[in-house]
Amino acid sequence: MLYFIGLGLGDVKDITVKGLEIVRQCSRVYLEAYTSILTVGKEALEEYYGHELLLILKGADVSDVAFLVVGDPFGATTHSDLVLRALNSGIQYRVIHNASIMNTVGCCGSQLYNFGETVSIVFWTDTWRPESFYDQIKKNRDMGLHTLCLLPIPSLSRGRKIYEPPRYMTVAQAAEQLLEILQNRRDRGEELAMTEDTVCVGLARIGAEDQTIRSGTLQELASCDLGGPLHSMIISGHLHPLEVDMLKLFSGPEGLKTLKMTDSSNYVS
Amino acid sequence: MLYFIGLGLGDVKDITVKGLEIVRQCSRVYLEAYTSILTVGKEALEEYYGHELLLILKGADVSDVAFLVVGDPFGATTHSDLVLRALNSGIQYRVIHNASIMNTVGCCGSQLYNFGETVSIVFWTDTWRPESFYDQIKKNRDMGLHTLCLLPIPSLSRGRKIYEPPRYMTVAQAAEQLLEILQNRRDRGEELAMTEDTVCVGLARIGAEDQTIRSGTLQELASCDLGGPLHSMIISGHLHPLEVDMLKLFSGPEGLKTLKMTDSSNYVS
Numbered sequence: 001m002l003y004f005i006g007l008g009l010g011d012v013k014d015i016t017v018k019g020l021e022i023v024r025q026c027s028r029v030y031l032e033a034y035t036s037i038l039t040v041g042k043e044a045l046e047e048y049y050g051h052e053l054l055l056i057l058k059g060a061d062v063s064d065v066a067f068l069v070v071g072d073p074f075g076a077t078t079h080s081d082l083v084l085r086a087l088n089s090g091i092q093y094r095v096i097h098n099a100s101i102m103n104t105v106g107c108c109g110s111q112l113y114n115f116g117e118t119v120s121i122v123f124w125t126d127t128w129r130p131e132s133f134y135d136q137i138k139k140n141r142d143m144g145l146h147t148l149c150l151l152p153i154p155s156l157s158r159g160r161k162i163y164e165p166p167r168y169m170t171v172a173q174a175a176e177q178l179l180e181i182l183q184n185r186r187d188r189g190e191e192l193a194m195t196e197d198t199v200c201v202g203l204a205r206i207g208a209e210d211q212t213i214r215s216g217t218l219q220e221l222a223s224c225d226l227g228g229p230l231h232s233m234i235i236s237g238h239l240h241p242l243e244v245d246m247l248k249l250f251s252g253p254e255g256l257k258t259l260k261m262t263d264s265s266n267y268v269s
Numbered sequence: 270m271l272y273f274i275g276l277g278l279g280d281v282k283d284i285t286v287k288g289l290e291i292v293r294q295c296s297r298v299y300l301e302a303y304t305s306i307l308t309v310g311k312e313a314l315e316e317y318y319g320h321e322l323l324l325i326l327k328g329a330d331v332s333d334v335a336f337l338v339v340g341d342p343f344g345a346t347t348h349s350d351l352v353l354r355a356l357n358s359g360i361q362y363r364v365i366h367n368a369s370i371m372n373t374v375g376c377c378g379s380q381l382y383n384f385g386e387t388v389s390i391v392f393w394t395d396t397w398r399p400e401s402f403y404d405q406i407k408k409n410r411d412m413g414l415h416t417l418c419l420l421p422i423p424s425l426s427r428g429r430k431i432y433e434p435p436r437y438m439t440v441a442q443a444a445e446q447l448l449e450i451l452q453n454r455r456d457r458g459e460e461l462a463m464t465e466d467t468v469c470v471g472l473a474r475i476g477a478e479d480q481t482i483r484s485g486t487l488q489e490l491a492s493c494d495l496g497g498p499l500h501s502m503i504i505s506g507h508l509h510p511l512e513v514d515m516l517k518l519f520s521g522p523e524g525l526k527t528l529k530m531t532d533s534s535n536y537v538s
Contacts, residue, residue, distance in 0.1 A: 008367075014287055097373045109352070145385075
């Protein structure tokens with residue numbers, strides 16, 4: 001049996017009781033460390049699980065093998081390929097689910113039902129400055145839907161042949177890129193899907209002890225510092241009054257009253 | 270401190286290790302049983318957690334109190350109101366996340382990033398037959414996005430003054446209602462967003478030992494029997510070849526080769 005076991009998002013104790021029992025009885029345990037990272041290291045996991053963790057997936061065999069995935073096993077990149085290869089080799093599989101960023105973003109009070117397509121924002125270079133994620137956000141905004149923006153994480157730079165320091169995108173960097181796109185589109189005379197005053201939410205290390213949520217206008221988030229990885233961001237669509245009340249909880253050091261909810265485009269009906 | 274603790278979707282051992290430790294140290298533990306249900310009863314939870322569970326939320330006080338929510342605490346209905354009331358009373362809160370249907374639907378291989386707005390399907394009566402969920406599905410389909418359809422669950426009929434037997438909507442019933450809407454729209458000469466041949470996925474008891482997934486055309490799902498609650502359904506949008514391969518795993522008793530992937534409208538680019 002090949003077990004896919006979600007680890008949740010925070011530390012070693014975010015594994016489910018069921019998942020921990022299975023890990024401790026498996027003969028081999030693999031850790032997927034490509035699509036996301038926990039806030040604790042591999043060593044902390046190994047000590048808590050009482051198992052050495054193998055970082056590279058080799059072929060699964062007939063004994064029980066666990067494949068550990070930060071968040072939920074099917075939350076980020078698809079592990080379908082591994083499922084299909086296991087089944088083709090006559091190996092059964094089972095999934096132990098857990099929280100992932102795809103559902104925990106609800107912690108800021110934004111209704112999960114009202115999110116549109118998820119968007120991945122990429123690092124710009126001097127010569128490669130794609131704006132396609134803005135167009136996806138626009139589609140969601142046009143329907144009054146929120147957009148979850150996933151930002152690059154450190155491990156994504158692994159496997160490149162040219163050495164690059166591990167880096168992740170901060171909410172501030174993502175906001176800056178969006179501001180530049182807004183200016184580009186304005187210069188072209190386009191009707192904008194959002195403005196500098198659109199309410200956004202920056203989320204950092206969700207599920208960890210030091211998780212940080214910051215709501216504010218896009219302009220405000222461009223200068224926020226939410227600390228270490230992982231970061232993600234929500235571009236709000238139509239906001240329900242209860243969502244506004246929740247977002248005010250996270251509107252910076254000034255407390256509950258500073259969030260500017262003046263952007264009428266947030267109230268698409 | 271008021272703790273919001275996700276229970277996951279299956280049985281007592283789907284709580285995280287962190288969540289279980291907190292439950293066992295809290296002075297009072299409340300169970301939210303309105304928006305979803307586990308496949309095990311309240312008694313099984315009480316025995317495993319070593320705590321009596323209070324079904325009705327009374328005011329939180331200054332001792333540690335846990336509020337247990339099936340799935341993720343912010344996965345279904347918003348508990349924002351409770352958060353705001355707690356903070357207004359000077360009570361801090363903390364969220365222990367877990368899996369919810371909003372992220373576990375990925376287990377059938379459908380990419381979570383490619384879902385549009387989530388849709389709630391309601392039970393029709395003789396005189397109340399709303400079709401608005403079809404229009405939401407249409408918006409997603411027009412953009413090539415998948416749609417997660419949440420179906421009514423037994424506990425939603427609680428609180429009504431007139432006695433009705435607890436009931437839940439099956440995937441077959443949801444598919445039948447959609448088929449009728451398609452016929453209505455066809456009769457009116459509308460361009461359809463989907464057909465009887467659109468690839469859909471029925472999901473039952475996700476996360477439980479006896480979880481069942483069935484892929485097929487909408488027409489096929491109208492006669493499927495996936496057993497007890499909870500059911501939910503995916504209306505596919507544009508399908509990636511790897512998604513098709515995964516869906517074929519769940520295409521009924523005939524095995525991997527029967528799923529009709531002939532609906533060209535599934536391949537919107």
